[in-house]
C-alpha cells in the first residue's frame with residue numbers, strides 16, 4: 001500500500017508541477033497579498049478584480065462576476081436560473097442567500113408524468129422545465145445588504161461585454177457548436193446562439209449579445225423591476241405562451257430570494273459554513289465528515305484502496321439519506337439536527353465492513369429520529385482585502401439550461417425542474433433517484449447539490465470551497481477539504497488530485513481514469529465495488545488563505561477557469 005501511496009502522491013505533485021507550466025498563461029496557482037477572485041471564465045475573473053480595485057468589497061465583486069458570467073459563460077452563468085451564496089464578513093457575520101428557482105404556481109406533482117410514464121423530455125427540454133429565475137432578485141438583495149457600490153457600477157462591465165462582445169475561446173465556440181442543433185429548434189435561441197450564415201463558431205469570433213445588453217441595462221437602471229416586471233417580464237411570458245410554459249406574471253412578481261443560516265460543522269478545528277437546504281451539500285458533507293471522524297485517514301493513505309473503500313461507503317450512506325430526507329425546508333420537515341448527530345452517523349457506519357462493499361439496495365436511508373434532542377454549473381470564490389469572503393454557485397442546470405432563449409431579452413431559461421423528483425424511482429439527469437420530500441409543488445424549491453462553503457478558523461476565513469458538477473459537487477468539495485486538511489496538500493495540488501464519487505444510486509464507484517492505480521482498482525472490485533471510469537468529478541474554484549494571510553486562488557484543471565488578484 002505504501003508504494004501505491006508514494007506513486008500516487010508523486011503523481012499528484014508531478015501533475016501539479018506540469019499543470020502549472022502548462023496553464024501558467026491563464027493564471028494558475030497564484031497567490032496574492034490583498035484580494036483574490038477565482039471563476040470559471042477569464043473575463044469574469046478580471047471583472048471581479050476590477051470591481052475590488054475600484055473600492056468594491058467581495059459582495060460587490062460577486063454581483064459583478066455573476067452578471068459577467070451571464071454574458072461570458074452562457075452555458076451556466078445566467079440571469080435565467082438560480083443559485084446560492086455563502087458569505088463570511090470580516091466582522092465575523094456568516095450567512096447565506098438562497099436564490100434558487102421556485103416551481104411556478106401552476107406546477108403539479110405529476111406534471112412530468114403522462115399515462116403513468118415519466119417524460120424526461122418535459123422536465124429537461126421544454127418550457128415546462130423552467131423554474132422561476134432567482135438570480136436577479138438574489139444579486140440585488142445581496143448588494144443592498146452588504147455592497148458598497150451602486151448596482152449600475154457593478155453591472156457596467158457585464159453590459160459592456162454583452163454590447164461590445166468578446167472573442168470566443170476554442171472551448172466556448174465548441175460548447176455553442178455542440179448544442180447548435182438544439183438551438184435551431186427555437187427561433188430566439190437560433191438567433192442568439194448560432195451564426196447567421198450557419199457556419200460553426202471559431203475561436204476568436206467576436207460574440208456580441210445586444211438584446212442581453214439591453215436586458216442587463218434595464219436591470220441596472222430599474223433593479224428588480226427591470227426583470228420581474230415591465231418589458232423583460234413581458235418577454236418571458238411571451239416565450240412561455242408560445243412554447244407551452246407555465247411561469248406567470250404573478251410567479252415573477254412574487255419571486256423572493258431568502259437569507260438562511262448556513263449549516264456549520266466543526267472538524268479538526270475548522271468551522272465549515274455550508275449552504276443549508278434546499279442545498280443537500282451541507283448535510284451530506286457534514287454527515288460524511290462525521291462518519292469519518294473515528295478513522296485515521298492519513299494512516300490509510302491518500303487514494304489507497306482502503307481509503308477509497310471507506311470514503312465510498314460514507315458517500316453511499318450520505319447520499320441514501322439525501323434521497324430520502326432532503327427537500328425544500330419551507331415545505332418538508334428535515335430532521336437536520338438528528339441527521340448531524342455523532343450517534344446517528346456512527347450507527348450508519350455500523351454496517352461498514354473493511355472487506356466488502358455494502359449494496360445500495362440494502363443500505364437505504366437510516367432512522368435519525370431515534371436520536372432526537374440533504375455540464376452545467378459554475379462556482380466562484382472571492383476574498384477581498386478586508387477579509388470578507390463570498391462563495392457563489394449558480395446554474396441553469398443542464399448546459400445552456402433548456403436551450404430556450406427569451407426572445408427579445410437575449411438570455412436562456414433554466415431546466416431546474418428536473419432537479420425535483422419527477423417520479424419516485426426514476427433517475428433525473430444526474431442519475432439521482434430521489435424521494436417524496438423533493439416532489440414538485442407550487443412555489444417549492446427543488447433540492448440542489450450546489451454546496452458553496454466557507455471554512456473559518458477563529459472567525460477568520462481560511463478556505464472558500466465549491467464546485468460545478470451536479471451531485472459530484474458534494475464529493476468534489478468534500479475531497480478538497482480532506483486533501484488540504486488531512487493530507488496537507490497545497491491548494492492547487494488538492495484541486496488537481498484525482499477524485500472519486502459514489503451517490504448511492506446507481507450503485508457505482510465513479511473514478512477519474514488516471515486516479516486509481518490498477519492494483520487499487522483490483523482490490524476494490526474484489527471487495528464488491530462496481531467501478532466506472534469517468535471524465536471528471538466536479539470543477540472546483542477554490543481559495544485558500546495561509547497562516548500569514550496570503551491568498552491562493554486555485555482554478556480547477558478540469559475547466560478553463562482563472563484566478564485574478566492583487
Ligand code: DON
Nearest residue numbers: 375376377397448449469470
Ligand atoms: O442544483 C443542482 O444540484 C444541479 N442543478 C446542478 C447542476 C450542475 O451542477 C450541472 N453541472 N455541472
